[in-house]
Amino acid sequence: MLSCKEVSLLLSRSRDQRLTWRERLGVRLHLLYCEGCRRLEKQLRFLHAAVRRFVASAGPAADARLSEDARRRIRDALPRD
Numbered sequence: 001m002l003s004c005k006e007v008s009l010l011l012s013r014s015r016d017q018r019l020t021w022r023e024r025l026g027v028r029l030h031l032l033y034c035e036g037c038r039r040l041e042k043q044l045r046f047l048h049a050a051v052r053r054f055v056a057s058a059g060p061a062a063d064a065r066l067s068e069d070a071r072r073r074i075r076d077a078l079p080r081d
């Protein structure tokens, strides 16, 4: 069985790349009994939808408007593999 930490990492990764069937199965099983991870999945889905909406409305210039300092802070906040 996967731990909550492993599931949170997989949920986050699943937004950028396709998980293996084994990973997907592990996450699905975990979500059946873990309320906390279900909440996290919902929040991640909401955040990604919000980012997509923002990028779609701001267009390709959205990224160019971030200062170098803002980019660094975002990079620092992102989890590393």
Ligand SMILES: [Zn+2]
Binding pocket: 003, 004, 005, 007, 030, 034, 035, 036, 037
């Ligand atoms: Zn959990």
